[in-house]
Each structure stands twice: as structure tokens, then as C-alpha cells.
Amino acid sequence: MSVSELPTKEANVLKGHEGGVLAARFNSDGNYCLSCGKDRTIRLWNPHRGIHIKTYKSHGREVRDVHVTPDNSKLCSCGGDRQVFYWDVSTGRVIRKFRGHDGEVNAVKFNESASVVVSAGYDQSLRAWDCRSHSTEPIQIIDTFSDSVMSVCLTKSEIIGGSVDGTVRTFDMRIGREISDNLGQPVNCISMSNDANCVLASCLDSTLRLLDRSSGELLQEYKGHTCKSYKLDCCLTNTDAHVTGGSEDGYIYFWDLVDASVVSKFRAHSSVVTSVSYHPKDECMITASVDGTIRVWKT
Amino acid sequence: MESDEEDFVFYGTPIEREEEINSRKKKSVADASGTMRSLPSWKQEVRDEEGRRRFHGAFTGGFSAGHYNTVGSKEGWTPQSFTSSRKNRAEVKQQNILNFLDEDEKTELEGRGLGTSFQFDTFGFTAVELARKQSEKEQQQRPSAIPGPIPDELVVPAAESIGVKLLLKMGWRHGRAIKDSRANSLYDARRDARKAFLAFSTGDTKSEIHNSESFQVDDGVSPQPAKGDISSSQSTPVYVINPKQDLHGLGFDPFKHAPEFREKKRARAAGKQEGCGKVFSTKNNLFGFRTERVASGFGIGALEELDVEDEDVYTSGYEFEETYVQEDDEPPSKLITDGKQKLIERKVDGVLPGFTVPSNSDYQLERFDPPVIPKDFIPRHKFAGPLNGGYKLADTPPVDVPPPDDNNLKLLIEGVATLVARCGKLFEDLSREKNKSNTLFSFLTGGTGHEYYSRKLWEEQMKRMDQPKHQFNDKYSPSVEKMTAESRGRILHERPLARSSKELNPPAASDGVHVQYNLSDTFTKPTSSGGMSEVVKPFEDDPAKQERFELFLKEKYQGGLRAAAPVIAINMSEAARARERLDFEAAAEAIEKGKGKGLKESKLSAEHFVDFLATGGMRFTSGGVEEVKDTKVEGLAVEKMIPKREEYQWRPAPILCKRFDLIDPYMGKPPPAPRMRSKLDTLIFTSNSVKSTKVEEPLTSTFTPSPQSNAEERNEDASENVNEKEIEVECVDRPVDLYKAIFSDESEDEESTSTLKQAEDPKKKVEVANTTLNRLIAGDFLESLGKELGLEVPPDLPPSKKGQTAAPQTEVVPIGEQNTDILSTENKTYPTPSSTGIPSEHRKTGTKELGLSGRKEDNEINHNSAGSDGKFMETSSSGKNASKVNGGKMYKEDRKPHRRAEIHRECSNSSSSEDEKRRKRSRRRRYKSSDSDDSESSDYHGKEHSRSRNRKKGSSQENKSRRKHSKHHKHRHRDSSPRDHHRSGKDRTASEREKHRWRD
Incomplete structure (x- = not known):
């Protein structure tokens, strides 16, 4: 894929959040996107047409992360109110609130079958919540982390968490092992490659690190952007050819996956780019920023 | 009969017949005649004009209430009954003072109330009052849609103030401005409302009012003291009520003497209202974040406390484009009033409220040349009565004389001697003068014990002479005194130094360090420090850092002069300096340890030191402010071990496995150790x-x-x-x-x-x-x-x-x-x-x-x-x-x-x-x-x-x-x-x- 195919043209600006937007996520088919922010709301958008569809309000404090099931029927969200909310998308009602984290909840994800929500919290734990039963208690607490867990990723059989203690820990349910990869730098955000062989970790030393999941080997480091104090998302493009991530100065960076050169960078927002999300199939990307806007980028 | 009686002469008191004379009457008569007064007090009785006893003894009824005593009714005091039914609504009675007054008191009160007569009703208050009363009366007479008295605002005074009258006489008519011929009252009203709104929204009514003083004074009808082209208006005055939002006492204005701070505060408040728009730069303000870093856009609940997590971390370090919210309620026409202009100007320029920046100022700052210092001027104050003025201390000390026999005298002499030594010769003179007649103090003037006194005094002075020297040594640091190096050197008897400059540029900094170095050398024995710094040079690759480190060591282990902070690291940020200090601290510790072990192990200690460097680097690099060189070194060390993979046992919950459609790897195995x-x-x-x-x-x-x-x-x-x-x-x-x-x-x-x-x-x-x-x-x-x-x-x-x-x-x-x-x-x-x-x-x-x-x-x-x-x-x-x-x-x-x-x-x-x-x-x-x-x-x-x-x-x-x-x-x-x-x-x-x- 050539550089020209990178989504660098602004297609839409989604405005509506009051205050910073902390996360923006495509749904599984990329037709819609969800955002959440400091105004305690979650918003559902059609990024391609640039319209706001729905607002979900129930959180008591800022909403830090949101995720939607593959069938688009349920949402989960988390935030500063230490709870994980399990929503019904169409009615906008909260089906369940999972309480138990002793601190802010930084990230939340559904598993593939949408039966479990895994949340990562400031209380140094990952918690798994059962969506099937009516219990609001975690079915699993993983607290081997020694600092705040910032990000979580799920595969079919693994839970991967990135923590400020500098580790990316993979919990494999099939073999019952925990694999800890110590990066030595606080990990802000982790993101899986689309082939699920690599994990991209955004570290607080302004470096993205690409790890081979099977061997734990450091494959590449991506530098150039600024990431020193905020939780900034990073991700790989849909073809896994490039690595992209936001910067604290409002820029978006694209690196070549293999030689780690900055392929493209442009100023997308006036302030910290908190979140980036890449379309699962097309060359399209959404970025969210503290400036309160979400921008849709296309080629 | 009558006539007979007249003729008789009666002796004694005639016996009156009981039935004829009412005892009550009699007593009243007696009262009247004042006989009662002659009775002892315990026998006197209080009676009313009718002769009725109003007060009975405690056992006979006390104050007998009822018809005869206090109330006009037979029952005495009875509580009012309150009945109110659906058909017959009870009236709500407003009590006033008249309800509690007797008739006579009411008559007394009549005509005593103070009020303004119409003649002097300058401001129309009385007219308002009267009008209100009138309307009330009318209200009672005819039914009205509005129950109760009409609110004050609705009632306009009927009479015009004297000012209005005067103006009318001068040809002014209602609805006209004094100067301005424009009679567009609608426009005025709009403008006023806008102003009021503006003032309200900015929360700074006071300055607003200052700008347009006219509004304070008039009552809405009178014209304003003309000021520029400000037009008066017929409209009712707009009193903007400034809601009290702070916690200060009533009427207390914390910005009374510093209005510019009010401005700042107001701006801040406005910034908050604007949402994420306006961000204040708190980059270098350590203490500012408490209030300003609160998350923009939304607040937290009223009942929740604002704690750390509510700080808006996203807006702290970066100053985004300042978005000035322009007041777009400015009228499109060019008829901009002065006040308005001022307001905007003030906003832009940050000038004090009520002032504008002059376009051309005649004020010129006058500069005077500093006075020429005479060549022989010694920049040290010479006391009039010098400490050791009268005595040649270095010369021969007075002869050691045995103390006088009188113990008291001896004590006195010693006391005076110390005092004199401390306070100077002046004190001696003074006390001598004072105690001229006192024989006890004759030793001052050469009497008994004078020798002993002089000896004592000398001793004391010798003692004191040693101390001041030390004090001087301690006191004088190069930054405090603005004296030339030579003069200082003369005073301190030290060898001349290079000039120490205080410019804040790197070369000067190193110069400063150098001076520092020299200075400390002059005061401390450099033996140990020299040795130490030669043994281990932990920062050899970075000479500047090494130098700073040595300086640090010197400070740590030896006394001497302290460097002023800026001298050390002019080109370093606060954080970097702190971290470096930590580094130094650790390094010094390591060195110290090595020293303790002896020279033999000095090599080992160096190794240990390297060790420290690696770990220390790990710990302190996260900030990323480190100098590039350091990070490189540490990065090498870190890279070797990273990423480090470790594997542990982990037991997923069975239900988790179930939900993930996996087989529990631990199925069938007993529960593990907790x-x-x-x-x-x-x-x-x-x-x-x-x-x-x-x-x-x-x-x-x-x-x-x-x-x-x-x-x-x-x-x-x-x-x-x-x-x-x-x-x-x-x-x-x-x-x-x-x-x-x-x-x-x-x-x-x-x-x-x-x-x-x-x-x-x-x-x-x-x-x-x-x-x-x-x-x-x-x-x-x-x-x-x-x-x-x-x-x-x-x-x-x-x-x-x-x-x-x-x-x-x-x-x-x-x-x-x-x-x-x-x-x-x-x-x-x-x-x-x-x-x-x-x-x-x-x-x-x-x-x-x-x-x-x-x-x-x-x-x-x-x-x-x-x-x-x-x-x-x-x-x-x-x-x-x-x-x-x-x-x-x-x-x-x-x-x-x-x-x-x-x-x-x-x-x-x-x-x-x-x-x-x-x-x-x-x-x-x-x-x-x-x-x-x-x-x-x-x-x-x-x-x-x-x-x-x-x-x-x-x-x-x-x-x-x-x-x-x-x-x-x-x-x-x-x-x-x-x-x-x-x-x-x-x-x-x-x-x-x-x-x-x-x-x-």
C-alpha cells in the first residue's frame, strides 16, 4: 500500500461532545462509531455521513472507554465512576452495572461471543464480568499487575493487559499460563495486529513498541510522536502495513510497520489526540481529541 | 338638724354608721387625703382611682384578671378563636403595632409619624409610598386580577422629583435626551438591557456601573449628568443584582485595592463558562492547577468533592489556541457608546477597569544618574560609639587585680563590664553620667574597684573580639552584599577573587561555579574534597555534570558557601535538576560506601557505582527530560534486558473458560493455593x-x-x-x-x-x-x-x-x-x-x-x-x-x-x-x-x-x-x-x- 492511500483527508468532523473525547471506536463492521468523553456521555455516530445517532447518559463521571459487541446489540463502557456499564444499544438503557473496581476503570472490552466483559482498572486489576448470568460480581480477578492497568485486549482464548508497571501480560486460558513481557516503560495502550501475531504497545517514553506475541521479541520501535503523560491510543491499519497513533501535540503519525519510518504525519487536532481507531476494512480512520471533536479521515 | 349641728362644738371623731359609709369609699377618701402614705410600706395598698384594689396577695388571687383589672372584658384574657371554613374563609390578619396599643396610647401616637412632605420629596419616595397606599385602597374597593397589594415595581411615583421639575422648566421633555436629539427610546432601552446583560454575565456589575455612573443616580426619569454623548433614556433603570457567589463577608470586597485581580478572576470564570475554549497557561505555575485544571465542559455533582481525579489532565500542559469569545451583541451600527468601547478595550488590553490607555502620554520617565560614590567611601557603617573605640585592645592589658572584697560590688563591676563590652563605650559613658552621684558606681570614674573593672572590661572585650570575626565569616556571602570584591576581601582578609557576575548565560554560569569553588576553598580545607573527587569520577563523560556533582559533594560534606540555586544549573529545568540531585545523592552515597571500605576496595566501589548508575537510570528516566547522553547510556543498559519475558502459572476461573468456550485447563484439579x-x-x-x-x-x-x-x-x-x-x-x-x-x-x-x-x-x-x-x-x-x-x-x-x-x-x-x-x-x-x-x-x-x-x-x-x-x-x-x-x-x-x-x-x-x-x-x-x-x-x-x-x-x-x-x-x-x-x-x-x- 502506498503512502497516498493513507487516510489523511478529513471527511467529517463529529461535534457534540462537551469537553474532551477520551475514546472513539469503530464498531466491528466499521459502519458506526462510538465515542465517549469527559462529558459523561457515550455517543453513537455514523462517521461516514457525519451524523450523531444517539447519546447514552448514565455515567457519573467521565467515560474512558467503550466497546460494542460484534452484533451491535450491546455496549460496555467504563470510566471514572469505577463501574462498568453494560448497555442495550437500541434502547439506550443500562442493563447491568458491574461494580467492584476500586479505582477508575481505564479500559473495557467484550470477548468475541459477547458473553464476558473484561475491564482494566486503576486498582491494578483486570476483571472479567459475566454478561450471561445476573451476577454483578466479577467471575475472575487478575491482579498480578503492580500498577494501574491501562488497556486490555481479548482474543479467542487470551486476555492481554498493558499496565503502567511496564508489562504486557497475556493470560492464556487454554494452558492456564500468564506470560509477562516487561517493556520497562509504562504501557499506555496495547493494540493487536489484525493477524493477532503481534501486539503494539504505546509506552510513555514516546515510543510505540511492536512485540511478537509468541516469542515476546521486540520487533520494532516507532518514535517521533510525543506521548509522555496522556493515555494515547495506537493501532495498526487494516492491512497491518502501517502503524498509526496520536500525539500530544495534536498530530497523527503513520509509521511504516517494517522499517519504522514516519510515513506521514499531519496535524489533526488542536490538542492531544486521545484516541485513534482504524476501520476494519476500509482506509478510514477516526481520531478523537481533547478539543472535543472526532474527525473522520479518509483517503 | 343642720343648723343645730352648726351650733354645736364637737369633740372627738364622730362614730359613723357602718351601713352608711362604704368602706371602699372611705379608703379612697383616706387615700386621697394621703393618710395611706403615712402607713408603713407593708401596709400600703395599691388602688385605682376608683379605690378598687387591683393587686391582691399571692394567696388571695394575685393580679385579679378580668373585667375590672386589665382587659375590658369580663373573662379577662381569652385567646382568639380561629375559625375558617370553606365558605367562610378566615382572613389572614397582619398585625401591626396598633394592635397592641391602648386607646390612649393610640391617641398619643397620633400625628407623630415622620414623613417627607411633598415639598421636599426630592426623590419621590413619599410619592411612591402614597401612591402605593392609594392603589391599595383602590384595590380594596374594586376586585382585581392580582390579589394582594401591588408590588412596588408596578407603582410609579406620581410626583416628579425636583430635578425633573427643574429640567422641565428648562425645556426638557420626557422621553428626550438632554443633549442628544435622538429620541429613539427603544434603542436606548435595548442598549441598556444589553449592558445590563453584559454586566450580569461577566459578573462584574460594579465596574459596569462605574462605566455608566448615570444609571446609579437617576430614578429612571431624570436625565443623566451628561457625559460625552451618552444619552439619557426614559426607560426604567436596570438594576443589575449581582448575586453573591463568594464566601466573603457581606460588603467585603477582596479586590478593593487590587481591581486587576478581580478582572483576572472574572476572566477565569468566564473562561470556565466558555467550556473548553479558553485555557489558561498553567505551564509554569505549580500552584495554579488546583482551580484551573478542573475538567472543562462538565463539572461534577454538587455533592461530590473535587479531588485529584477531577483535574483535567488534558488541558494542563498545553496551551491551545486561545479562543476569544467576542461579544457579538455589539450593535451593527457605528453608534458605539463610550462605555461600551471602554469595556472592550479593557478586555483586550487588560487595563484597569475605568481607565483607558492613552494614545499619547506626556509622561516621561525621568532617569537620574546614580550618585557618585566618593573614592574613600567604605561601605560599612561605622558606629558612633565604636565597640573598641576607647581602648587599645592589642596593647598591654590592664594589670590583673584581685576583685574587691565587697561581693556585691564585684558582681556589679562584672555586670557592667560585660554590658559595656557588648554595647560599646557609649554605654559606659552613659552609665557614668547617670550614676555620678551613686557611690556604688564610683568604679567607673576611677573610684574603688576601677582597676578591677578595667581588667574585667578588657577580658570581656577580648572574648567578644573573637566572636564577631566568626560571625563575619559566616555572614558574608557574595550574593548578599553589593560591595566590590576588593573591599570585601579587605574586610575578610581573604585573597582577592575573580569578579562574580550574575548574568544568566551559560559561560557566566560556569564562571559562577568557578567563583564558588574558589570561595569555598578559601573557607574550608580542600583536602578531603579533592581526594574524593579524584577517587571516583562518576560523570566523567559529562564534564559539566561532573563539575556540578563535585560541587554537590562539596556542599554535602563540607560547610562553606552555598551556591545560589541558579548558579548550578541555569539551563536545566526544575525536574531535571531534581532528578540530577537524586542522581548525585545516590552517587555520593555509593562513593561514601566505597570510601568506608577503604582504598583497596575503591575499584569495587566504582563498580558498585556503575551498578547504581544503571539502576538509577532505570528509575529516573521516565520523565524523558534527561539529557540525551544519559538516556543513551541507560537505553543501552535497558535494551539488553527488554523486553523481558516471564511466565507464570495462572488459573482462569472455570466460568471464564466456559464463557470463552474453552476447556478449563485445570478442570478436575483441586483448587489451588490461594x-x-x-x-x-x-x-x-x-x-x-x-x-x-x-x-x-x-x-x-x-x-x-x-x-x-x-x-x-x-x-x-x-x-x-x-x-x-x-x-x-x-x-x-x-x-x-x-x-x-x-x-x-x-x-x-x-x-x-x-x-x-x-x-x-x-x-x-x-x-x-x-x-x-x-x-x-x-x-x-x-x-x-x-x-x-x-x-x-x-x-x-x-x-x-x-x-x-x-x-x-x-x-x-x-x-x-x-x-x-x-x-x-x-x-x-x-x-x-x-x-x-x-x-x-x-x-x-x-x-x-x-x-x-x-x-x-x-x-x-x-x-x-x-x-x-x-x-x-x-x-x-x-x-x-x-x-x-x-x-x-x-x-x-x-x-x-x-x-x-x-x-x-x-x-x-x-x-x-x-x-x-x-x-x-x-x-x-x-x-x-x-x-x-x-x-x-x-x-x-x-x-x-x-x-x-x-x-x-x-x-x-x-x-x-x-x-x-x-x-x-x-x-x-x-x-x-x-x-x-x-x-x-x-x-x-x-x-x-x-x-x-x-x-x-
Whole structure:
């Protein structure tokens, strides 16, 4: 894929959040996107047409992360109110609130079958919540982390968490092992490659690190952007050819996956780019920023 | 008859006939004549003009109320009756002072009220008042849509003020401006409203009003004192009420003398309102973030406190484009009033409110040349009466004279001498003058004791001479005095120095360092420092840093001059400096250590030092502000080890595997050792959830600790043995209790107390809960340990087995007695240390076994005590079961002690040692009671931690000896597993019941 195919043209600006937007996520088919922010709301958008569809309000404090099931029927969200909310998308009602984290909840994800929500919290734990039963208690607490867990990723059989203690820990349910990869730098955000062989970790030393999941080997480091104090998302493009991530100065960076050169960078927002999300199939990307806007980028 | 009487001369008083003369009348007459006054006071009586007695004695009625005394009615004071019905509504009466006045008082009051006459009603207040009254009257006469009196605002004064009258006479008419011919009152009104709105929105009415003073003064009708082209208006005045939003006292204006701060504050408030738009640069303001970094856009709830997490981290460090919100309510026309303009100007320029920046100022700052300092000027104050002026100290000291015989005189002389030495010769002169006539002070003028005095004085002065010198040395630092180096050097008798400049550029900085260096050299012996810095040069690759380090060392270990902070690191940020300081600190420590070991080991210390560098770098680099060189060095060190992969055992919850459609890798394996957990966690994780999860997932309790932690545990030495024993004791005792707790309520064939158990006592429950809480707070960690034991084992006792279970229990009771003995023997076996730890192939199952060890111990004890009684297995398992159910039945627990006591009594042993044990046990019982419900209320996983922590220590040592038991045990567990579900159903109901109760 050539550089020209990178989504660098602004297609839409989604405005509506009051205050910073902390996360923006495509749904599984990329037709819609969800955002959440400091105004305690979650918003559902059609990024391609640039319209706001729905607002979900129930959180008591800022909403830090949101995720939607593959069938688009349920949402989960988390935030500063230490709870994980399990929503019904169409009615906008909260089906369940999972309480138990002793601190802010930084990230939340559904598993593939949408039966479990895994949340990562400031209380140094990952918690798994059962969506099937009516219990609001975690079915699993993983607290081997020694600092705040910032990000979580799920595969079919693994839970991967990135923590400020500098580790990316993979919990494999099939073999019952925990694999800890110590990066030595606080990990802000982790993101899986689309082939699920690599994990991209955004570290607080302004470096993205690409790890081979099977061997734990450091494959590449991506530098150039600024990431020193905020939780900034990073991700790989849909073809896994490039690595992209936001910067604290409002820029978006694209690196070549293999030689780690900055392929493209442009100023997308006036302030910290908190979140980036890449379309699962097309060359399209959404970025969210503290400036309160979400921008849709296309080629 | 009459005439006859006139002729007679009467003597004495005529006897009057009773019936004729009313005694009352008589008395009144007597009163009138003043006879009463002659009576003694106790005989006098108060009467009214009618002669009626108004005051009776206390026993005869006191003030007789009623018709004759106070009220006009016969009944005296009667409360008003209030009746109000649907048809006949009671009027709400407004009381005023007239209701409480008598008629005479009312007449007195008549015409006394003060009011303004129409003639002098300048401001029309009286007119307003009158109009209001008038309207009220009218209101009463005719029905109106608005009930009650008309609000003041609606009533416009009928009379015009004198000012208006004057203006009218001058040709002014209503609705006209004085100067301006434009009669567009609508426009004016709009403008005023806008102004008012603006003022309101900015929250700064005062300055607003200053800008347009006119609005304050007039009452809406009168024209304004013309000012520029400001037009007056007919419209009613707009009083903008400034809501009080601060916490200052009424009328207190914190910005009274500093209006510019008000401006700032207002701007800040405005910035908040604008949402994320306006961001203040707090980059360099350490203290500003408290208020300004609050998240923009949305606040938090009114009842929530603003804490750290509400700070808007996203807006702290970066100054985004400032978005000025332009007031777009400016009229499109060019008719912009002065005030308006000013307002905008002020906003832009930040000039004080009410002022504008002049376009051209004639004010010129006059500069004067500094006065020429005379060449011979010595920049030190010479005191008029110098300390040592009159005396040539260096010369021959006065002769040592024996003190005078008079002790008083001697003391006096000495005192004066010290004083004089301290205060100078002036004091001597003064006191001499003062005490001229006083013979005692003759020594001052040469009388007796003068020699001694002079000698004393000399001594004192000699003493004092030494001190000041030191003081000078300490006092003079180069930054304080603005004297030339030469003069300073002369004063301090030091060798001349290079000029120290204070410019803030790097070359100057190094210069400054140099000066510093020299200076400190002059004051301190440089021997040690030189040696030190030569031994180890930790920052050789960075000479500047090395220099700073040396300086740091000097400061640290030696006295001398301190460098002013900016001299050290001019081109470094605060953070970098702090970090460097930490580096230095550590380095110095390392060096010091090396020194301590001696020169021989200096090499070694250097190595150690390098070591420190690596680790230190790791720790301090995260900020990323480090100089590039450093990060490179550290990066090399870090890169070697990163990413580091480690692997641990981790046990997913079975339900998690189920939800992920995976096969539980640990399926069928007994629950692993629980993870360790701190006492604190026990306190924090208090949710009553444990029960339910437990019931749903009997195997959820499996949580594998990482082998790492296990290893750590194993490494821990026998220093904790004491602790260990305690724990063991606890564990040993436990099952019996739980057992009892369970069975006491399930079996009727129990001891005498069984009936008691049947009854539910909510009060006791509450008590137990309270005690539990207290226990928890007390943080007894034994308890948290013991409590968890109960939760461990999957229940295997079907509810139908009442009769069976009862039987073993009775057996167990005496066992409890023996436990302590057994315990002692057991404890002896514990210390056998496992020399090699656990064999490698054992590792995998090790954790599991460790987890079981707690249970194992219990069983063992049961085993021992019950001998080879085949039932012990059942007892133990049911005991564990009991602990589970316990949560739901804790109210029974506090009855346990009674039963205990009974049992003890039955037991034959009554030795003192036994007594002691019993006491112990009873204490434990108390713990246990709290345990049970704690176990219910505390987080399940969390508990596992703490348990494992303690358990593992002991169990690792015992592992060998216990292995056989564990096998035994596992076996049993498999056996009992089918019954689990049976049991769990019951448990669930129990737990749910309990939950309900808790909620209630």
C-alpha cells in the first residue's frame, strides 16, 4: 500500500461532545462509531455521513472507554465512576452495572461471543464480568499487575493487559499460563495486529513498541510522536502495513510497520489526540481529541 | 338638724354608721387625703382611682384578671378563636403595632409619624409610598386580577422629583435626551438591557456601573449628568443584582485595592463558562492547577468533592489556541457608546477597569544618574560609639587585680563590664553620667574597684573580639552584599577573587561555579574534597555534570558557601535538576560506601557505582527530560534486558473458560493455593458477594499464585515461625467451631443449648455484625486467616444427613479440648526446614498442595485427636461445609461460647494450664464469630491472597511431612464432589437469605 492511500483527508468532523473525547471506536463492521468523553456521555455516530445517532447518559463521571459487541446489540463502557456499564444499544438503557473496581476503570472490552466483559482498572486489576448470568460480581480477578492497568485486549482464548508497571501480560486460558513481557516503560495502550501475531504497545517514553506475541521479541520501535503523560491510543491499519497513533501535540503519525519510518504525519487536532481507531476494512480512520471533536479521515 | 349641728362644738371623731359609709369609699377618701402614705410600706395598698384594689396577695388571687383589672372584658384574657371554613374563609390578619396599643396610647401616637412632605420629596419616595397606599385602597374597593397589594415595581411615583421639575422648566421633555436629539427610546432601552446583560454575565456589575455612573443616580426619569454623548433614556433603570457567589463577608470586597485581580478572576470564570475554549497557561505555575485544571465542559455533582481525579489532565500542559469569545451583541451600527468601547478595550488590553490607555502620554520617565560614590567611601557603617573605640585592645592589658572584697560590688563591676563590652563605650559613658552621684558606681570614674573593672572590661572585650570575626565569616556571602570584591576581601582578609557576575548565560554560569569553588576553598580545607573527587569520577563523560556533582559533594560534606540555586544549573529545568540531585545523592552515597571500605576496595566501589548508575537510570528516566547522553547510556543498559519475558502459572476461573468456550485447563484439579493478600485488602474488599459466587462456582476458588511468589514465600526463613505457630493454633481450633456452628442449628439432638439455637435473635445478629466490624478494624490478621479456612472446601454434606452428621459432632467436642495438646506436638514438627525447597516436578502441583495444607492441618488434627476413627473425614468436611453456611447463620455463633463453657465444665481436666488454653480458645471463638460473617462479606479472591501468604510459609516447610495426608485428602475430595451440587443449592438459599437480611 502506498503512502497516498493513507487516510489523511478529513471527511467529517463529529461535534457534540462537551469537553474532551477520551475514546472513539469503530464498531466491528466499521459502519458506526462510538465515542465517549469527559462529558459523561457515550455517543453513537455514523462517521461516514457525519451524523450523531444517539447519546447514552448514565455515567457519573467521565467515560474512558467503550466497546460494542460484534452484533451491535450491546455496549460496555467504563470510566471514572469505577463501574462498568453494560448497555442495550437500541434502547439506550443500562442493563447491568458491574461494580467492584476500586479505582477508575481505564479500559473495557467484550470477548468475541459477547458473553464476558473484561475491564482494566486503576486498582491494578483486570476483571472479567459475566454478561450471561445476573451476577454483578466479577467471575475472575487478575491482579498480578503492580500498577494501574491501562488497556486490555481479548482474543479467542487470551486476555492481554498493558499496565503502567511496564508489562504486557497475556493470560492464556487454554494452558492456564500468564506470560509477562516487561517493556520497562509504562504501557499506555496495547493494540493487536489484525493477524493477532503481534501486539503494539504505546509506552510513555514516546515510543510505540511492536512485540511478537509468541516469542515476546521486540520487533520494532516507532518514535517521533510525543506521548509522555496522556493515555494515547495506537493501532495498526487494516492491512497491518502501517502503524498509526496520536500525539500530544495534536498530530497523527503513520509509521511504516517494517522499517519504522514516519510515513506521514499531519496535524489533526488542536490538542492531544486521545484516541485513534482504524476501520476494519476500509482506509478510514477516526481520531478523537481533547478539543472535543472526532474527525473522520479518509483517503 | 343642720343648723343645730352648726351650733354645736364637737369633740372627738364622730362614730359613723357602718351601713352608711362604704368602706371602699372611705379608703379612697383616706387615700386621697394621703393618710395611706403615712402607713408603713407593708401596709400600703395599691388602688385605682376608683379605690378598687387591683393587686391582691399571692394567696388571695394575685393580679385579679378580668373585667375590672386589665382587659375590658369580663373573662379577662381569652385567646382568639380561629375559625375558617370553606365558605367562610378566615382572613389572614397582619398585625401591626396598633394592635397592641391602648386607646390612649393610640391617641398619643397620633400625628407623630415622620414623613417627607411633598415639598421636599426630592426623590419621590413619599410619592411612591402614597401612591402605593392609594392603589391599595383602590384595590380594596374594586376586585382585581392580582390579589394582594401591588408590588412596588408596578407603582410609579406620581410626583416628579425636583430635578425633573427643574429640567422641565428648562425645556426638557420626557422621553428626550438632554443633549442628544435622538429620541429613539427603544434603542436606548435595548442598549441598556444589553449592558445590563453584559454586566450580569461577566459578573462584574460594579465596574459596569462605574462605566455608566448615570444609571446609579437617576430614578429612571431624570436625565443623566451628561457625559460625552451618552444619552439619557426614559426607560426604567436596570438594576443589575449581582448575586453573591463568594464566601466573603457581606460588603467585603477582596479586590478593593487590587481591581486587576478581580478582572483576572472574572476572566477565569468566564473562561470556565466558555467550556473548553479558553485555557489558561498553567505551564509554569505549580500552584495554579488546583482551580484551573478542573475538567472543562462538565463539572461534577454538587455533592461530590473535587479531588485529584477531577483535574483535567488534558488541558494542563498545553496551551491551545486561545479562543476569544467576542461579544457579538455589539450593535451593527457605528453608534458605539463610550462605555461600551471602554469595556472592550479593557478586555483586550487588560487595563484597569475605568481607565483607558492613552494614545499619547506626556509622561516621561525621568532617569537620574546614580550618585557618585566618593573614592574613600567604605561601605560599612561605622558606629558612633565604636565597640573598641576607647581602648587599645592589642596593647598591654590592664594589670590583673584581685576583685574587691565587697561581693556585691564585684558582681556589679562584672555586670557592667560585660554590658559595656557588648554595647560599646557609649554605654559606659552613659552609665557614668547617670550614676555620678551613686557611690556604688564610683568604679567607673576611677573610684574603688576601677582597676578591677578595667581588667574585667578588657577580658570581656577580648572574648567578644573573637566572636564577631566568626560571625563575619559566616555572614558574608557574595550574593548578599553589593560591595566590590576588593573591599570585601579587605574586610575578610581573604585573597582577592575573580569578579562574580550574575548574568544568566551559560559561560557566566560556569564562571559562577568557578567563583564558588574558589570561595569555598578559601573557607574550608580542600583536602578531603579533592581526594574524593579524584577517587571516583562518576560523570566523567559529562564534564559539566561532573563539575556540578563535585560541587554537590562539596556542599554535602563540607560547610562553606552555598551556591545560589541558579548558579548550578541555569539551563536545566526544575525536574531535571531534581532528578540530577537524586542522581548525585545516590552517587555520593555509593562513593561514601566505597570510601568506608577503604582504598583497596575503591575499584569495587566504582563498580558498585556503575551498578547504581544503571539502576538509577532505570528509575529516573521516565520523565524523558534527561539529557540525551544519559538516556543513551541507560537505553543501552535497558535494551539488553527488554523486553523481558516471564511466565507464570495462572488459573482462569472455570466460568471464564466456559464463557470463552474453552476447556478449563485445570478442570478436575483441586483448587489451588490461594493467593496472598495483605491485611489491608481484607478491609477494602468488603462486599457480601463472596457467598453467591462461591455457591455458583464451587471451584471458582481456584486461583493459582504465580510460582514466583511461591518461591519468594519459600525463601522466607524461619523468622516468622512464631507467627506461624499462632496461625496454626488458629487453624487447628477452627474446624471444631465451624462444625459446631453448623450442627448446632441443624441437629436437634444436640446438647442442652440446641433449643436456644433454634430461636432467631436479630439483636444478637446485629451485635455479631458489630463485633465483626470492630474486629475487622482492629485488623486482626489471624482472624482473616482462619475465616478463609472455612470457605475453602466444596461442600459435600447433603442436607438430608442430619442424623449422621450429628453423631460425629458430639465426638468432636472433646477433641476440641485436646486440640491444644496436639497442637504443641505439631508445632514441634513444623520447624523442620525444607532444605531444598520443593522438587521441580513437584512444582506444578505444589501450589495446589500448599493451598490444601491449611485444610490438611485441620484434618490431621482431627485425625490425631479422634485417633483412627473412621468418621473424621466426615467431620472435617462437614466442618468446612459449616463454615460456608456459616455466613447465613452467624447469629448463632455468639451462642457458641456458652456451649463451650459447658463443654469445658464437663471435661475433667481442670488444671491451670487447661484453663489457660480455654481462655485462649474462647478468645478465638470470638474471632471466629466475626470471621464467619466476614467471610461472607469480604471479597472472595482477596481472601485467598491473604490466606495463602501465611499458609504457604508454614506449609512449604511441612510439605514433606504432609504429603501423605494430602493424598489422603485429595482422595476424599473426589469422593465428596458429587455431593457438592446437592449442597450448594442449600447454600445458595442460605446465602441469599443472609443477603436479604443484610440489605435490610
